[in-house]
Amino acid sequence: MLVFPMRSTTAVDGVMMTTRSVEGELRSRIDALGNVRHRPTGAFDVSRLPGTARILVIPEGTRVSARIRNRYYDRLPDVAIVGPSSRPVALQIDGKAPVEIPLSPLDWSRLTPVVAATVADRILGAADLGITCLDDVADTNKGDLAGRTIARLADAVVARGIAPLDGTTVALIAQLTALIDAGDVDDAATAADHLSTSPHNLRRIALRWFGFPKTLLMRRRFIAALERFQEAGMDFATITNFGYFDASHFLRDANRFLGTTPRRYLRRIDASAHGKSASDRPDYR
Numbered sequence: 352m353l354v355f356p357m358r359s360t361t362a363v364d365g366v367m368m369t370t371r372s373v374e375g376e377l378r379s380r381i382d383a384l385g386n387v388r389h390r391p392t393g394a395f396d397v398s399r400l401p402g403t404a405r406i407l408v409i410p411e412g413t414r415v416s417a418r419i420r421n422r423y424y425d426r427l428p429d430v431a432i433v434g435p436s437s438r439p440v441a442l443q444i445d446g447k448a449p450v451e452i453p454l455s456p457l458d459w460s461r462l463t464p465v466v467a468a469t470v471a472d473r474i475l476g477a478a479d480l481g482i483t484c485l486d487d488v489a490d491t492n493k494g495d496l497a498g499r500t501i502a503r504l505a506d507a508v509v510a511r512g513i514a515p516l517d518g519t520t521v522a523l524i525a526q527l528t529a530l531i532d533a534g535d536v537d538d539a540a541t542a543a544d545h546l547s548t549s550p551h552n553l554r555r556i557a558l559r560w561f562g563f564p565k566t567l568l569m570r571r572r573f574i575a576a577l578e579r580f581q582e583a584g585m586d587f588a589t590i591t592n593f594g595y596f597d598a599s600h601f602l603r604d605a606n607r608f609l610g611t612t613p614r615r616y617l618r619r620i621d622a623s624a625h626g627k628s629a630s631d632r633p634d635y636r
Contacts, residue, residue: 373505380453381497394445398620400577401438401570401608404454404467404562406477407431408489408500413446420472420610429489430477434470435562437570438610450497452504456524456560460516461508467562482507523548523556531571537594539565573604577613585614 399405409415409429417424418441419433433440442449459467463480470480477485484507488499516524526546536542543553557564576593580601583589587598595601605613 373509374501377452377501377505378497381450381501394443397442397444399433399436399440399442400574401436401440402453402574403456404435404459404470405433406450406452406454406482406485406500406504407433407442407474408450408452408485408496410447410449410496411489411491413444413449415445415449416443417441417474419474422473424474427474428476428478430482430485432470432475432477432480432482434473434475435467436472437563437566437608438472439616440474450500452500456528457521458508459560460524466559468558471562520556523552524560527553527556527561527567531567534571534575534593537568537572539568542568569604570608573601573608576601577605577617580613581617585617 407415407427407430409427409431411429415427415431417427417431417433419436420438454462456467462482462484465480477483484503485500488503489496523546527542530536530542530545536545539553539557540550543550546553554564557567561567563570572593576590576595579589579592580586587601590598590601595604602612605611605616609616611619
């Protein structure tokens with residue numbers, strides 16, 4: 352299984368304003384996920400760490416199954432929406448790699464009227480959320496699927512936004528995104544103070560367009576610490592740079608966001624990346 356961090360960056364969570372910048376930014380989001388190579392011997396697995404919502408466009412002839420928390424999806428539709436997540440999203444892919452594009456909260460506001468919190472830790476068909484701009488985009492093997500997806504999505508986000516927001520709300524969404532990305536704030540009260548808004552309003556915005564309230568800040572800190580923990584050879588000394596008091600503090604968040612210990616999760620990912628094919632491995636839950 353390949354694991355790709357959901358680390359927030361300007362390229363992934365930035366505000367999209369013009370058609371040209373939108374298309375370039377969508378392409379950068381795809382590139383930031385890394386190149387997933389299809390394994391000709393059979394199905395392969397990809398694990399996405401908890402993070403923002405994303406669009407998953409599945410090429411014709413490819414089958415994708417998914418698991419998130421206790422939900423299992425035997426076969427995803429051609430265009431699926433992975434909601435904001437608080438646990439890893441495990442994908443089993445049999446065929447060509449899908450096109451995956453992370454969605455920022457502002458993207459969400461322009462694509463669907465559905466409250467993000469209602470699809471947190473769930474996967475639905477794009478049509479179920481009223482997102483029709485990608486209908487039939489995966490029906491042909493001709494041309495660049497990623498390019499077609501980007502062109503249609505960029506047009507929808509810029510030209511046909513279904514939920515125009517007032518300037519104050521747009522600014523708050525962008526500022527909260529930047530605050531999460533910076534990783535300098537760990538609690539909602541401090542975040543509200545930084546953004547000069549009330550905790551109630553911040554919670555409303557977080558649920559409506561981000562999918563979670565308090566989880567957002569905790570998730571960002573944990574993912575950043577986990578990345579450093581992995582890079583440093585699983586050395587617990589590195590986590591103190593992210594506001595963790597000790598290993599127990601870090602392990603509590605690992606159980607919350609991974610459902611297991613960080614070492615067990617990372618070793619499982621590493622073993623599956625160098626071991627048996629997806630169909631031969633035991634089902635880790």
